[in-house]
Amino acid sequence: MKIALPKGRLLKKTAALLRRASWELDEYHEEVRFYHSRSQKFPHMLAKVFHEKDIPIQVAVGNYDLGICGSDWVEELLAKYPSSSVVKLRPLGYGECALYMTASPSQPAMVAAMKSGDGVVRIASEYPNLAESFALRHRLSLFNIFPVWGGAEAYPPEGAEMALISVAAEAELGQRGVVPVSKLLDCEAFLIANRNSWEASDLGDVVASIGDKLPAAEESRIFTGVAVAPEKIARRPAAKKDADTVRLALPDGHQQQPTLELLGKCGIDIDDYPSATGNRRPATGLEGFTVKVIRPQDMPLQMANGNFDLAITGRDWLREHLYQFPSSPVRELLDLKQGRVRLVAVVSQELPDDVPGLRQFIARRAQTFRVASEYVNIADRYARDKRLGPYRVVPTWGATEAFLPDDADLLIENTETGRTIARHNLKIVETIFESTACLIGSAEGASRPVKRERIESIVKTLRAAVEDI
Amino acid sequence: MKIQKCKGMRDLSPAEMAVFRLIEGVFRDCCLGWGYREVRTPTIEYLHLFTSAGTLTPGMLGRVYSFLDWDGWSGDRVVLRPDGTIPVARLYIDSMVDREPARLFYVDNIFIFEETGKKSRERWQCGAELIGAGSAAADAELVALSLEVLKRLKLGEVEVKLSHAGLMKALLASLGLSPEEQASVFDQILDGNGEALACLRASNPALEGALLPLLNLKGQSAGFLRNSRALLAQHLPGIVPYLDSFMDTVELLEAMGCKYRIDIASGAGFEYYTGMIFQLFAGDEKIGGGGRYDALIPSMGGGDIPASGFALYADRLMNLIRPAELAGPAPKQVLVRVESQEPGVLAAAFNVAGQLRQAGYVAGLDLGGREPEGLRWVLGVRGGKPPFSLEDRAGGSRAEVGAIGEVLELLEAEGADENSPA
Numbered sequence: 001m002k003i004a005l006p007k008g009r010l011l012k013k014t015a016a017l018l019r020r021a022s023w024e025l026d027e028y029h030e031e032v033r034f035y036h037s038r039s040q041k042f043p044h045m046l047a048k049v050f051h052e053k054d055i056p057i058q059v060a061v062g063n064y065d066l067g068i069c070g071s072d073w074v075e076e077l078l079a080k081y082p083s084s085s086v087v088k089l090r091p092l093g094y095g096e097c098a099l100y101m102t103a104s105p106s107q108p109a110m111v112a113a114m115k116s117g118d119g120v121v122r123i124a125s126e127y128p129n130l131a132e133s134f135a136l137r138h139r140l141s142l143f144n145i146f147p148v149w150g151g152a153e154a155y156p157p158e159g160a161e162m163a164l165i166s167v168a169a170e171a172e173l174g175q176r177g178v179v180p181v182s183k184l185l186d187c188e189a190f191l192i193a194n195r196n197s198w199e200a201s202d203l204g205d206v207v208a209s210i211g212d213k214l215p216a217a218e219e220s221r222i223f224t225g226v227a228v229a230p231e232k233i234a235r236r237p238a239a240k241k242d243a244d245t246v247r248l249a250l251p252d253g254h255q256q257q258p259t260l261e262l263l264g265k266c267g268i269d270i271d272d273y274p275s276a277t278g279n280r281r282p283a284t285g286l287e288g289f290t291v292k293v294i295r296p297q298d299m300p301l302q303m304a305n306g307n308f309d310l311a312i313t314g315r316d317w318l319r320e321h322l323y324q325f326p327s328s329p330v331r332e333l334l335d336l337k338q339g340r341v342r343l344v345a346v347v348s349q350e351l352p353d354d355v356p357g358l359r360q361f362i363a364r365r366a367q368t369f370r371v372a373s374e375y376v377n378i379a380d381r382y383a384r385d386k387r388l389g390p391y392r393v394v395p396t397w398g399a400t401e402a403f404l405p406d407d408a409d410l411l412i413e414n415t416e417t418g419r420t421i422a423r424h425n426l427k428i429v430e431t432i433f434e435s436t437a438c439l440i441g442s443a444e445g446a447s448r449p450v451k452r453e454r455i456e457s458i459v460k461t462l463r464a465a466v467e468d469i
Numbered sequence: 470m471k472i473q474k475c476k477g478m479r480d481l482s483p484a485e486m487a488v489f490r491l492i493e494g495v496f497r498d499c500c501l502g503w504g505y506r507e508v509r510t511p512t513i514e515y516l517h518l519f520t521s522a523g524t525l526t527p528g529m530l531g532r533v534y535s536f537l538d539w540d541g542w543s544g545d546r547v548v549l550r551p552d553g554t555i556p557v558a559r560l561y562i563d564s565m566v567d568r569e570p571a572r573l574f575y576v577d578n579i580f581i582f583e584e585t586g587k588k589s590r591e592r593w594q595c596g597a598e599l600i601g602a603g604s605a606a607a608d609a610e611l612v613a614l615s616l617e618v619l620k621r622l623k624l625g626e627v628e629v630k631l632s633h634a635g636l637m638k639a640l641l642a643s644l645g646l647s648p649e650e651q652a653s654v655f656d657q658i659l660d661g662n663g664e665a666l667a668c669l670r671a672s673n674p675a676l677e678g679a680l681l682p683l684l685n686l687k688g689q690s691a692g693f694l695r696n697s698r699a700l701l702a703q704h705l706p707g708i709v710p711y712l713d714s715f716m717d718t719v720e721l722l723e724a725m726g727c728k729y730r731i732d733i734a735s736g737a738g739f740e741y742y743t744g745m746i747f748q749l750f751a752g753d754e755k756i757g758g759g760g761r762y763d764a765l766i767p768s769m770g771g772g773d774i775p776a777s778g779f780a781l782y783a784d785r786l787m788n789l790i791r792p793a794e795l796a797g798p799a800p801k802q803v804l805v806r807v808e809s810q811e812p813g814v815l816a817a818a819f820n821v822a823g824q825l826r827q828a829g830y831v832a833g834l835d836l837g838g839r840e841p842e843g844l845r846w847v848l849g850v851r852g853g854k855p856p857f858s859l860e861d862r863a864g865g866s867r868a869e870v871g872a873i874g875e876v877l878e879l880l881e882a883e884g885a886d887e888n889s890p891a
Binding site for chain 2: 082083122133135136137139140141142143144145146301304305321324325326327328
């Protein structure tokens with residue numbers, strides 16, 4: 001019996017629930033050090049910790065009999081693959097959130113207007129499948145979905161007309177700087193099962209042990225697209241943009257501190273970055289620049305679409321983008337020489353630790369070789385170039401180490417010191433490349449002289465600061 | 470690891486290809502005879518082509534094969550063509566406007582995801598489009614053309630079921646449903662859910678009275694439509710123009726001796742249909758369908774150009790036709806067996822096989838292995854003299870022959886015997 005448990009936002013309450021259910025898990029507490037866990041109460045159970053978004057997929061493909069995750073991710077899977085083998089067993093009474101289609105207050109994206117409107121409706125979301133069903137259901141005639149790793153609310157109005165986001169309460173939308181267009185879904189933590197396991201295995205005791213500890217709860221429902229707002233939001237004209245303004249994207253997450261230090265060294269002030277309130281549009285004293293804070297993973301694609309002029313991201317994500325879109329105009333302008341990590345191929349201890357050995361290993365066995373990674377395109381290219389065929393790439397959303405050895409055979413991971421990999425009892429086959437933070441821009445450059453000069457000037461300032469390090 | 474065929478996809482074996490080509494050949498001959506010209510559009514198109522207003526139902530769009538191309542960073546996805554008509558309309562707008570009417574046909578595969586993987590996800594269609602003509606005669610031409618193809622395929626009894634998209638929409642509009650509900654019911658009918666209206670009736674008894682005309686519009690004559698018109702025109706004046714247009718087509722078909730059945734609520738087809746819809750059945754099996762789509766080309770920015778078309782489902786026809794009745798006599802086959810491995814002799818064998826092919830025979834060298842099925846003639850080629858021996862498996866005879874001309878004479882003489890009545 002195998003169960004997939006969430007890390008992240010649901011970790012604390014899920015751990016508490018399982019404690020009340022007396023599972024006595026050895027490794028699933030408020031901090032997760034190891035991804036594998038055993039239960040005293042159910043000795044035949046193996047629990048494994050995943051990023052929440054991976055759990056419905058892992059359960060659907062049959063790697064896990066049971067799982068706990070937000071119902072938003074179950075619906076996201078079912079939106080594209082309605083015949084997935086996932087059964088929603090019961091809501092767990094915590095982790096409530098709601099998915100809203102949102103727009104910028106300066107440019108309310110009313111669905112009706114969109115339908116008749118000219119031009120393409122761009123929707124940014126961590127939930128691309130639900131975003132697409134929304135677009136189809138509302139008969140948007142031209143739409144593009146931008147899957148993003150996070151911070152979708154930062155995209156409207158410049159980078160997208162709408163963003164599909166998850167919030168704990170509707171009131172939170174205002175803080176995130178967006179207005180609701182339509183509420184799609186109420187969600188909460190759910191116990192889910194693989195359909196075959198649910199029909200064929202005895203999961204009764206395990207499920208009952210959780211069920212006893214729950215308050216009675218109502219089934220969450222999908223709202224089939226009735227717009228709840230905004231009937232009459234006045235169309236305010238968007239703030240007038242100066243065509244010479246340079247649009248700079250800065251990273252959120254752990255790259256914030258080093259980025260702030262580097263900019264500080266150049267004498268560039270950014271207010272409220274990193275922001276305690278999640279402000280994604282910090283002010284800057286830099287004349288002629290605007291700043292937006294988004295995920296570094298999402299920057300190259302945004303740059304390719306002309307939504308930014310400069311961005312600070314990692315070479316790993318630039319390369320991931322260029323592997324997917326070889327003719328993209330995005331280029332590295334400057335190596336910032338910080339945040340150094342290695343992209344490595346990793347296997348468990350039992351597997352050969354060189355590529356020829358892996359090839360022999362693959363040739364001898366019947367199953368498809370599985371390569372798990374957050375870097376889908378780099379992983380695909382690696383497996384293809386190294387002829388690790390027949391292989392399959394398993395996209396993950398983090399905690400990739402958890403996939404070895406049961407749910408994948410090889411990982412493509414970034415590592416700073418290699419310690420995490422060693423701690424999970426894994427070994428490195430080889431380093432694929434080294435990645436550092438870098439400044440990226442468009443190969444086409446800016447056509448307007450003032451803008452071009454502004455870009456060249458900041459690149460020069462940053463280069464001086466980097467060379468001084 | 471075992472190499473597998475992709476789930477939901479289909480191979481066509483030599484025998485199946487022969488059947489496929491028979492159907493394709495009959496379809497092409499008929500279309501060319503009616504003045505239609507063949508086109509072929511790319512397998513990959515932009516998804517936008519199919520999402521633009523009212524071209525495919527959301528149900529169908531949810532099952533297209535779409536992906537990002539290598540330069541698709543803008544998010545513009547491409548699809549494996551899920552429909553044959555829309556790409557042809559695009560081609561027309563791209564490069565053929567001002568050539569009305571355009572009579573075009575195609576034999577293409579389309580791709581639609583099908584959940585179980587038991588039915589094919591790749592389907593072959595023989596389609597014809599008549600662009601730039603909006604009359605009842607144009608509708609009738611397409612019905613007649615499709616029936617001619619099916620007749621020449623010797624399919625036996627084919628049932629023509631008629632409906633009318635405009636009439637259906639007008640009747641749905643009279644139900645007092647919200648526009649979303651109307652669109653949803655219309656889409657369900659188009660997606661082939663014949664029960665959609667019955668469900669609506671069950672879930673909403675208040676609609677009973679209003680739904681009756683929609684459910685009851687079934688009959689087998691134009692007279693029936695005329696009477697319905699008299700009955701409905703008082704309450705639902707909005708439907709009169711649609712009924713009139715439908716009646717024009719139906720009367721013409723009747724005059725042409727075409728048998729049909731009218732069932733307004735069974736309009737399986739495409740969201741882009743605006744007028745007459747026809748479906749073709751052999752027994753219970755739907756083997757094709759078509760209709761008028763006057764709003765499609767305008768909605769794609771191609772100007773106010775009416776159009777209609779149909780498609781026959783080649784995969785289904787392959788199971789229904791009897792190839793033996795349709796195929797002409799198979800060309801006679803001669804196996805050239807080389808009795809020496811000397812290059813000179815082999816070259817002579819290739820040469821003689823070439824001469825046989827020129828004379829209309831199927832001729833190839835024996836490279837070992839199993840002989841072709843139904844083989845009658847084996848021509849031995851050797852280095853010595855006489856250079857040839859011709860074996861007749863059917864007659865059990867074997868002749869030594871000195872020159873290729875003699876071989877041909879022998880084959881011809883035997884062939885004449887073969888074809889003469891016993």
